[in-house]
Amino acid sequence: MIPAAGYVAALAGFDRMTTARLTSLLAGRTPEEGYAIATGEARAAGPVASLFRRDPELAERWRADGVRRTAERSWQECLDADVSVVLPGDPDFPAQLLDDPRCPAVLFVRGDLSVLDARRVGIVGTRNATQRGRETAAKFGYELASQEVVVVSGLARGIDGSAHRGALAVDGSRPVAIVGNGPDRPYPKQNAELWNEVAERGALISEWPPGTQPDAFRFPLRNRILAALVEVLVVVESRERGGSLITAREAAERGVDLFAVPGSLQSRASAGANQLLRDGAAPATDVTDVLVALGLDQRRAGRSRFDSRPRPRGDEVGLLETCRAEPRTIEALVLLHDMTLGDVAMSVARLERSGWLRETGGWFEAVDEWADLA
Amino acid sequence: MFASISSAVLFGAEGHPVSVEVHVDKGLPAFTVVGLPDESVRESRDRARAAVMSSGATWTSHRITVSLAPSHGRKTGSGLDLAIAIGVLIASGEIPAESVRNLAFIGELGLDGSLRPVRGVAPMAGAIGELDLVVPVGCAAEARLVALGQTRLVAHLSELIGVLVGEAPWPDHEPDPVLSDPEPVPDLADVRGQPLARGALEVAAAGAHHTLLVGPPGSGKTMLASRLHGLLPALDRDRALEVTMVHSAAGAALPPTGLLRQPPFRAPHHTSSSAALVGGGSNTLRPGEVSLSHCGVLFLDEVAEFGPKVLNGLREPLEEGVIRISRSGIHAVLPADFLLIAAMNPCPCGGGAPGACRCGDAALNRYLQRLSGPLIDRFDLRVNVHRPDVDEFLDNSPGESTAAVKERVVAARELAWVRQGGVNSALAPNVLDQFAPLEPSARLLLRHEMEHDRLSGRGYHRIRRVARTIADLRPVPSEKVSEQDVALAIHLRTSIGRALQIGRAA
Structure with missing residues (x-):
């Protein structure tokens, strides 16, 4: 039967x-x-x-x-695929979705939907994130999860994945992911491990049955479910017309508190987030801002992690400080610090070796203690 | 009546002597050419006949047979026109046969009897041997470079007939002595800021390291690349001659003195065909861009836009310094020892600072995969070029000039020559410890890179060679390669693309 x-x-x-x-x-x-x-x-x-x-x-x-x-x-x-099929009539169907104007007709779930009974914060952002953006997402994920807040995100490349990684780094945390394709099909592939871990510890939710391909049109639909499920939404980095802005709009329509992490005016990756701030989103400069919005005790927030990297010395201090403000090329460092190419190259190589700097496409970015989760 | 005239044909970048044998005797009036002539040689018949008649001489109404000996090997080009015309005139008794003893003829005829220059006179003159060579005036400089005998310059067939029948002395068509003003080479002083890219050019020139410039549009990649050949030392006589031969064979422009003393710079467009790049063609085997940049610089702008077949054709010449071309019945070996510099964008959208790229992973992968791994691997230097900032741009102090950098390059090349008898990029892995010993801290840095999977065995050797060159370029070169040298070498071999598909390791 x-x-x-x-x-x-x-x-x-x-x-x-x-x-x-x-x-x-x-x-x-x-x-x-x-x-x-x-x-x-x-x-x-x-x-x-x-x-x-x-x-x-x-x-x-x-x-x-x-x-x-x-x-x-x-x-x-x-x-x-060990996927349960949850219909709107079922007792564990998320109550937040039932009175939604576009309530899904079915949910395919890996994991346990009861985690949605806790406080829920969404962290979303661009897939082409900067190192700094991913670190921020990981930090928020970690600190929210350590306050027993359920971190909800989309398991995409970039900000989403980092938020989940940050949340999973807290023992006993139960993050939730809303995905746009079949729940048995990790996408992007490099996040496969992350998918399985989220499904094991929290819940992985999709509107589509196992085997569904990640088609572009499904992601905006996924965003509305994410927006409907959270109490607060934090946009870490987003482009001028990023998918996270769709999530933000859906969230705004549903009366969800909207936060955006302010970014540099020069960074295209933050253009969308800055636009949200201009349009009335609250700035999230710290996880405390989000915890206050949830009405949670914020004095325990900001539990920092131990930083085991060797301290920079000599020229390295100045170079690192310059890269902290914004990503720099080695050429800019040479000109700004009036050092020889060889000296800069050596100091930068040392900083990279000890984990303070990271190079992408010739640009050096300062790495903070959240980098391993980003 | 019979006549035999010495001439030569071109084959790849080599000249081959040809005897043009002409037989004129009774029979129905006809004019046949045998000895594997191609279409351009068969057309010689009509040009030769018209030119002779325009020069006031009589064209025989007997049967004419021309044989191009040796009869194997395809003859091509219009350079045999003159020899055929003279041969017919001798065989039909218009010119005494002894007048052409010790003479060889190369040149194309116009219907009015004028002589036109042909390509490849330099290598053909080399094949003639000790005979005196008669060439069109336009080929004077090229022929003189190579010819062992006298070079006679002739502007019109009627002049030549006059000389050969003994009515006139050799005409005096000495071209005006040209002041050998070398063509201006773009100067490195025009480049503002960009210390890393400048440093990379210097290293590339000093160690003959192939270089890939990666940067967004407008970052000055083309400007930088076109300043690389200016940093190379001038060619010595032997190499200059080699280069001149190839350029002559390809019909490329030569300086007024005939001898190319500056390293050539070639920048073929990315739509170039494989034959245009490596050389070829059905019969002619014209030298391609790789041969034209022999002893100089080959610049491939927008390298990812080149066809994959075209790029893979570069692998053999990069490895061996020559290109072997075989077609049915034709084989040629052309020199192709060049310094490769290529430029590309980091991704299809052009990229820029972190977070600026809008490309999807798939598009980025497709873009980067156009360069095959083995080709990427040939680049010792992979340098990120960035748009200079406004301050650098508005700063009016000019950078170091080409002349100043060239001085260091020449000194470093000499140092390498004295030490190992070659350029640093050619150092074999087994002699690296002997010629490029590492300081302990430098070894530590390399070890770290390898332990973090950012450096493969091949990459390790390449970085050591580049570090050797960097050490040679110091004001006081040290025998050992320091940590600083290695750190800079690592920066000059950066990862390509945001997603690190091609890491430093490769």
Whole structure:
């Protein structure tokens, strides 16, 4: 006997399926009836009928999908991937989503949804983040998690991944990830370990069934779920038209407190975050700002980690200080400090060796104690 | 009647002697050329006939057979025109046969009888041997460089006929003596700021290290690259001659003195074909850009935009210093010992400071993968070039001039020559400890790089060679390579691209 959720899992993986279509298929019907209508076994009526009328090709495709994605096979896929299928009627379906205007028709979950009962803060940002940005994300993730706040993010490259890494560095923390593709398909691949760890310790949530590819259109949809699930959203770095701005807008529409980490005017990676500040987001210069918004005791915040790196000496101190303000090229260091190329190269190599500086594409950035989590 | 005239043809960058044998006898009027002529040689018939008639001489109405000996090997080019015309005139009794004893002829004829220069006179003159050589006036300088016998300059066929029948002395077409003013080379003083990139050019010139410049548009990569050949020492007589031969064979412009004394600089466009770059062509085997930059600099701007086949064609010449080309029936070995400097953007969008790049990983990967690993590996120096800041740009104090840097380069090259009899980039791994010993702190730095997987075995040797060159360039060169030298060498071999797909290790 295939449970009703199996039919929903099958339907969610149909070609060109959207949240709205899935919702209207399941409205007032059992999943089995919805499935029969979608595959053409039963007569469509109401909105579904008009959908097929407008787009006859869709009916064709869904009929073919019915052969490919039987409820049985889709259910088995979920069992194999250890993914639970949660429907809006189920007791553990997140309450925050139920009265959302665009409530998902189904959630595919790895892990335990009960972690959402704790205080929740979202940390999002650009995928092409700077070293500094990733460090900030890791720091916020770590410090929030050590206050037993659930860190919610998108597990993408850049800021998202660093926020999760920071949160996971705290023993017993239970971070939550909302992803835009199948929960069994780590994307990007280099974050595979991170995915599994988040799923094991917290929860990994997707609107799409196992096996779904990471298509570009799914990520903005994912962002609305993330925005709906958090109490406070922190944008660490974002470009002028970054996906994090979509999350921010969705959050603003839902009355979620919005924070942005201020960045340099020169940094394109911070352009979006600065724009949010101008539009009224609160500046997050420290994790305390976020904790105050949550009404949590902030005196215990800022628990710092032990820094084991050897202290810089001689010329290195000045060079490091210059790189702290903004990333510098070796040429700029030579000119600013009026040193020879060889001397700068040697000092910079030493700083790099001891972990104070990091080079990317010829630019040297100061590394703070959060770098290993960033 | 029979005549045999000495001439030569061009083959790759080498000249080959050819005897033009002409037989004129009774028979139906005809004019055939045998001995594997290509289309350009067959056309000689019409040019020779028209030129002879325009010069006031009589064209025989007998049957004419021309044989180009030796009969194997394809003959190509219009340089045989003159020899064929003279041959026909002798065989038909218009000119006495003894008048051409000890003479060889190279030149193209115009229909009005005028003589036109052809490409490759320098190597062809070398193939003639001790004969006196008759060439068009335009080829004077090239021919004189190489010819062992006298060089006779002729402007028109009628002049030459006059000389050969004994009516006139050799004409005097001495070209005006040109003041050998070497072409101005762009000066390094024009480059503002950019100490790292300048340093890299100096190191590249001193140690003959192939160099890759990586930087956003407008950072001055092209400007820097076009100043590299100015830093190289002038060519000695032997090398100058080698280079001149190749340029002559390719029909490239030569200085008025005929001899190329400055290292050449070639910058082929990125749409260049493989044949244009390495040389070739169906019959002619024209030298390509790699041969034209022999003993000089080959600059590939926007190197990632070159076709992958074209770039892979560079690997053999980079390895061996020569290029071997084989076509059906033709084989040639052309010199191709050049210093490669290439430039590219760090990513498709141009990049810039951290956080400025808008490229996706996939696009970035595609971009970087256009350069194959083995080619990337040939670059001893991989330098990030940055846009100079406004202050540097507005600073009016000029940088060091080419002349000042060249002095250090020449001294460093001499030092290397005395020490190991070659340039530093050619140091074999097994002699590195002998010629480039490391100070303990330098060894420590290299060890750290290797332990952190940022340096492979190959990269290790390359960095040691570059560090050797850096040490040679110091005001007081030391026998041992210091930590500073190694640190700078590491900076001059940076990672490429934001995502570190091609790390320092490679």
